[in-house]
Amino acid sequence: TQQLLSGRAPRSKPFRVTNADRSVKKGIMADTLDDLMDKVSDSFGVQCVSALVLDEDGTGVDMEEFFQTLTENTVLMVLEKGEKWTQHPNSPSRGQL
């Protein structure tokens, strides 16, 4: 269905999306950043997504090209207005590495 031959059409990939306090995490398929934004908005009941960031280090995912480099099952965090990314409590601080 995805135009295998044409090459250009991005392939749907699974992502894991969590909310800002990490109380909910959902698996969501998306082929573009806009597509993911739409689905996250629906799925989390967030009217206006302020940002999608990488759960691991808070890197903002604004650009389609960067989004396309993410691997399957990358964990993203959806931020609503006023919310901020915080480090995962269980992640090793750099000092412990």
Place this chain on the structure above:
Amino acid sequence: TQQLLSGRAPRSKPFRVTNADRSVKKGIMADTLDDLMDKVSDSFGVQCVSALVLDEDGTGVDMEEFFQTLTENTVLMVLEKGEKWTQHPNSPSRGQL
């Protein structure tokens, strides 16, 4: 040693770029240092980028050839005029390595 087959065209790579106080980090694709400078300038709304440095140790990235040696998802810091790199608060001091 570079020019494999396609030769001149550098391949786009993902980078993670943070501002001087590390309050914002964004994923940005770029193929050359100039390209990254332009995109950082747009994305962060910085009119004049004073420097791009490595987040880990403040190494200035001025030269295209050095830029090309950076691996995917290297974290860079954008500095505006008057801003300086500071060590990451969670980074291990050298003594602990």
